[in-house]
Amino acid sequence: MKEIAIINYGMCNLDSVARAVEKCGGEPLVTAEPEAVSGADGIILPGVGSFADAMLNLTQRGLIAPLRERVLGHDIPFLGICLGMQLMAAIGHEGGRSAGLGLIPGEVERLQPDTQATRIPHVGWNQVEIRQACPLFDGIADQTDFYFVHSYHFRCDAAHRIATTPYCGGFTSVVGREHCFGVQFHPEKSLGAGQALLRNFLALC
């Protein structure tokens, strides 16, 4: 069974991610220990909260260097979820400008409404339009709905844009670079579609 380290940095609903990994046949290990991160077959970085606070928590727990080292140095598959996806960026603008993990070039900015009727946060089920082939979406139809709840989004180059979602003029909802992936939606809360995606991630680990 694949052991998946779910990084606990005091910011969120870790239980739901752990339960979903378990349901999909993985062995979740919720941890804040840099050593535990090193032994896992895959890493999930979940997250609810603000970018600056999250980076501060990761720094205080001494997790930034081990995460970067495992993911960039040892090619361990990585999945960032929601804020966890945003933290993969080089820079975030929530709670002041701060440096992110820098796994994928880009910046995290607030969603800007494109019509008067557009409400922020973006809450609910919305479709994911696949822009380039990605193993996370094996067997998942283009335009499948996933559950979103967020006010910020990851702005990145087309090269790392796996999928977009039509809201606020269209934002990047999935980023990817080699074995690093980030999803703005919550697969652990997206029922069958979310579990299909998590199974695809486990298959890469």
Next chain:
Amino acid sequence: MLKIRIIPTLLYKNFGLVKGVGFDSWRRTGSALQAVMVYSLREVDELIFLDITATPEQRSPDFEIVDDLADECFMPLTVGGGVRSVEDVHRLLMVGADKVAINSAAVTRPELISEVAKRFGSQCVVVALDFRKKAGNGYEVYTHCGSRPTGLEPVAFAKKMEEMGAGEILLTSIDRDGTMTGYELDCIRQVCDTVSIPVIASGGAGNARHVYEAVTAGNASAAAAASIFHFTEQTPLEIKQFLADREIPVRL
């Protein structure tokens, strides 16, 4: 396109689920865990779980029950009832809630909304705003499971909550609750047109057309309902099909 959500509401009181009329005359409707498992199987959009006696009994939220329910809930879960502090919110998020609904404390200590939003982000702060129609014109906000008038007006209060950092408003008409006579469209429309955060219409749904009205005439982003699912044969999916036939975007 962002889909209109249909959200079953689970009201919890004394170890089981209940449903009443006008926030009173509660009838037992079964086990909470079973309901969550059935709704998970039916792939509903989202669930709201409210412990309706926590605040009147001055209790904290029941974290153990939420933990058990969340383990079977693979869709978004909003939890409310008895939430009075940032620590309550933190613990609910840790045991598996995705969003936390705050009702009485939003009136008695509005700064709580900003404190929670700052710590965990606006997206997990739902203000549960319960209101009644006043004898003359207009509406009034109530707290403590509909038992305490506040003198506050729902539109202004909703706007204030948005400014404090709320990410969503769960707007419930106490008068319509359990009556299955349709949502209080007038107040829903006023609130939706004033705030720019999503509003969940609640209280009064008796059929699919009522839900259609809440999202068209009412302009709501989502519709919550309980009696319709407890006491009639209608399912969330049938309601969504009714909406889809009328070109409302839903997830089928």
